[in-house]
Amino acid sequence: MDKRSDLALALATLVFGAMYYYMTDELPAGRVQDPLGPAWIPRMLAILVIVSALWIVAKRLWQWNRTPGWEIEPEGETDEPGFPASLRRVLSMLALAIAYVVALPQLGFLIATPLALGAGLAILGTRQWQQVLGQPLAFTLVLYLFFDMFLGVGLPMGLLEVLRG
Amino acid sequence: MEAVFTTVSNSLAFALQPTALMLVIAGTAFGILLGALPGITGVTGMAIVLPFTYNMTPEHGIVLMVSILVGSQFGNSIPAILIRTPGTPAAVLVVVEGYKLHQRGEGGRALGLSLASSTIGQVISILAFIAFVVPLSRLAVKILFPEIFALVLLGLVSAASLTGKSPVKGLIACSIGIILSTIGPDPVTSQPRFDFGLLELRVGLDIIPVLIGLLAFSEVFVASRQVISFGGVAGKLGAALPTWSDLRQCSLPIGLGTVIGVFIGALPGAGGTIASFISYNQARLWSKRPDQFGKGSIEGLTAADSANNAAVGGELIPTLGLGIPGAAGMVVILGALMLQGVQPGPLLLQSRPQLLDATFGGLLMATLAMLILGLLLIRPSIRICTIARPTVIMATFALVVVGVYSINWSMSDVVVAVGLGFVGYLMTRYGYPTAPAVLGFILGGLLEENLRRGLIMTDGFGGFLSRPGTVVFLVAAAFTAVLPFILERSRKRARAATTDLVA
Numbered sequence: 001m002d003k004r005s006d007l008a009l010a011l012a013t014l015v016f017g018a019m020y021y022y023m024t025d026e027l028p029a030g031r032v033q034d035p036l037g038p039a040w041i042p043r044m045l046a047i048l049v050i051v052s053a054l055w056i057v058a059k060r061l062w063q064w065n066r067t068p069g070w071e072i073e074p075e076g077e078t079d080e081p082g083f084p085a086s087l088r089r090v091l092s093m094l095a096l097a098i099a100y101v102v103a104l105p106q107l108g109f110l111i112a113t114p115l116a117l118g119a120g121l122a123i124l125g126t127r128q129w130q131q132v133l134g135q136p137l138a139f140t141l142v143l144y145l146f147f148d149m150f151l152g153v154g155l156p157m158g159l160l161e162v163l164r165g
Numbered sequence: 166m167e168a169v170f171t172t173v174s175n176s177l178a179f180a181l182q183p184t185a186l187m188l189v190i191a192g193t194a195f196g197i198l199l200g201a202l203p204g205i206t207g208v209t210g211m212a213i214v215l216p217f218t219y220n221m222t223p224e225h226g227i228v229l230m231v232s233i234l235v236g237s238q239f240g241n242s243i244p245a246i247l248i249r250t251p252g253t254p255a256a257v258l259v260v261v262e263g264y265k266l267h268q269r270g271e272g273g274r275a276l277g278l279s280l281a282s283s284t285i286g287q288v289i290s291i292l293a294f295i296a297f298v299v300p301l302s303r304l305a306v307k308i309l310f311p312e313i314f315a316l317v318l319l320g321l322v323s324a325a326s327l328t329g330k331s332p333v334k335g336l337i338a339c340s341i342g343i344i345l346s347t348i349g350p351d352p353v354t355s356q357p358r359f360d361f362g363l364l365e366l367r368v369g370l371d372i373i374p375v376l377i378g379l380l381a382f383s384e385v386f387v388a389s390r391q392v393i394s395f396g397g398v399a400g401k402l403g404a405a406l407p408t409w410s411d412l413r414q415c416s417l418p419i420g421l422g423t424v425i426g427v428f429i430g431a432l433p434g435a436g437g438t439i440a441s442f443i444s445y446n447q448a449r450l451w452s453k454r455p456d457q458f459g460k461g462s463i464e465g466l467t468a469a470d471s472a473n474n475a476a477v478g479g480e481l482i483p484t485l486g487l488g489i490p491g492a493a494g495m496v497v498i499l500g501a502l503m504l505q506g507v508q509p510g511p512l513l514l515q516s517r518p519q520l521l522d523a524t525f526g527g528l529l530m531a532t533l534a535m536l537i538l539g540l541l542l543i544r545p546s547i548r549i550c551t552i553a554r555p556t557v558i559m560a561t562f563a564l565v566v567v568g569v570y571s572i573n574w575s576m577s578d579v580v581v582a583v584g585l586g587f588v589g590y591l592m593t594r595y596g597y598p599t600a601p602a603v604l605g606f607i608l609g610g611l612l613e614e615n616l617r618r619g620l621i622m623t624d625g626f627g628g629f630l631s632r633p634g635t636v637v638f639l640v641a642a643a644f645t646a647v648l649p650f651i652l653e654r655s656r657k658r659a660r661a662a663t664t665d666l667v668a
Contacts, residue, residue: 001594001595001596005595006595009591009595013337020344023359027358028356033621034353034354034617034620034621035620035625036616036617036620038351038353038354038356038358041343041347041612041613041616042344042347042358042359045340045343045344045347046344048336048337048340049337049340049341049344052333052334052336052337052340053337055333056331056333056334056337074596075329075330075331075334075595075596076329076592076593076594076595076596076597077387077593077594079390079391080391080393083391083392083393084391084392085390085391086390086391087390089389089390089392090386090387090389090390090590092389093385093386093389094386094583094587097382097562097583097586098583100566101566101576101579101580101583104576104579105576113563116562116563117559117562117563120555120558120559120562121555121556121559123389124389124392124554124555124558124559125392125555126553126555126556131553131556135556135559136559139559139560139563140563143563143564143567147567147571151571153567153570153571153574154574155567155570156576
């Protein structure tokens with residue numbers, strides 16, 4: 001794993017902890033009956049996160065010059081060897097997910113879902129157009145029939161609201 | 166003894182009802198096929214099914230979840246042996262030995278032994294489960310707020326320290342989960358906290374979006390990193406089945422694996438993966454043919470597989486006995502129960518004793534189903550191994566979104582799931598384990614409520630800390646927190662010592 005990213009993530013966690021602690025200021029203090037009050041556990045958690053994040057930051061910086069290059073011993077899940085890994089693909093998927101969530105109420109399930117699934121398949125490397133077009137349509141239909149018709153979950157219809165009648 | 170007999174007969178009576186039986190068969194089959202699917206783990210599959218359990222009773226829900234889990238434990242071995250891909254990290258050792266066997270044309274033998282060791286490991290672990298969970302839950306009856314707090318703390322610290330490579334990161338992950346649980350009404354005063362003025366946050370975050378986001382949606386993002394294609398299953402499946410002498414040769418590894426699996430599984434935080442590695446190493450130490458390990462050793466294969474499966478029974482012990490799950494699969498099971506309004510924590514079995522019968526019955530029938538369906542589904546599973554990963558990933562994507570939406574018909578739930586999905590991706594990549602985070606979310610409220618109510622009850626810290634049960638659990642929690650550091654020290658010392666010997 002890249003030690004710069006690990007350090008950045010630890011710093012972000014540190015900032016998060018500090019922000020969370022700051023937000024506990026608004027909470028009321030404890031009363032006689034309930035000595036800790038609503039702020040105590042959040043404060044403890046914030047301190048725990050801050051101290052732990054500092055530990056990681058300190059450890060990374062301490063060992064910074066010991067390891068040449070940017071790669072260090074991975075602590076999380078690693079990529080399977082032999083296949084190229086791309087952060088850009090992950091970010092594309094995130095953008096797709098966000099776009100889907102935004103579009104779903106507007107366009108409705110039956111329109112947004114095939115588009116999203118098709119785009120997703122393309123991002124993930126599916127090249128055959130029959131699959132990129134066919135699978136999303138088929139799967140959307142299956143999901144619609146199962147969730148909306150069979151289970152009665154009112155999926156958002158968006159533009160096709162008229163179908164609800 | 167009589168209690169055990171009653172439980173067994175009640176459990177079978179429950180599990181043999183048509184609905185329960187249908188769920189067992191469907192769940193186990195789904196689990197096996199799911200284990201064979203590339204790109205997603207059994208836990209993700211369980212998380213996908215989770216919203217469907219909304220309309221079931223808790224007993225049926227747990228039967229379904231347990232069946233899927235049991236099925237996926239065998240299903241994982243299929244791609245491991247045939248296409249060198251572990252369905253979960255726990256199947257890594259199955260890959261090491263099983264794939265070599267397949268390359269020698271002994272794929273059928275490997276699969277058969279995998280099935281046999283999985284079944285045996287499972288059955289024995291179920292017996293251990295029943296033996297331990299009943300007294301454990303009886304113990305739980307005697308405890309009050311302070312003990313509950315200390316016990317929950319022990320479970321959380323244990324899960325945070327023992328999962329993953331970095332206990333400090335585990336601690337952060339767990340804390341973040343608890344922090345997420347603080348959004349919403351205060352457990353004692355009911356005043357809103359951290360709601361940013363948003364109506365959606367006033368009631369707090371729902372368990373489903375958080376669980377599915379961190380455990381399932383994160384996998385969608387992780388799987389998107391690489392485009393992995395398979396050339397198909399190399400070579401035909403060797404039709405030869407394992408022989409009786411094979412089984413006899415493997416009896417020690419299977420026995421070891423089962424015992425190790427149950428004990429390691431029962432520790433919150435340690436699970437099937439660690440158990441399979443320890444069992445594999447032990448089997449190698451005791452084996453008459455240690456040189457076979459790494460080259461297609463059936464002893465190594467069965468040791469790892471039986472430990473993996475036995476861990477399921479072990480993991481269920483604290484999950485049901487104390488209401489404190491210790492592994493990702495157990496977290497999902499608890500999530501399913503919470504969806505039904507069952508409260509986590511030591512009083513879980515007290516509040517719903519029928520759950521024990523349902524779990525036990527479900528486990529027994531699912532193991533039987535795994536044996537039968539395992540044999541039947543090997544061929545279809547091979548086909549499934551080779552389904553294109555993008556298809557699986559996008560199918561997961563769609564199912565997860567719709568599943569989360571279907572609980573409250575709420576898009577904001579979906580937003581939470583997507584957001585936490587990306588957070589979960591970052592966490593997974595950089596070593597902040599997601600299962601303790603979800604655990605922290607589930608148990609956070611319990612932790613805080615029992616601490617504060619406990620202090621109110623004992624009128625301050627003095628009374629609180631003079632309770633023997635509380636002190637024992639708190640000391641154990643402190644010990645578990647430093648344990649990884651002690652182990653790391655002794656490991657470094659051992660490594661230095663051997664280097665000295667060599668040099």
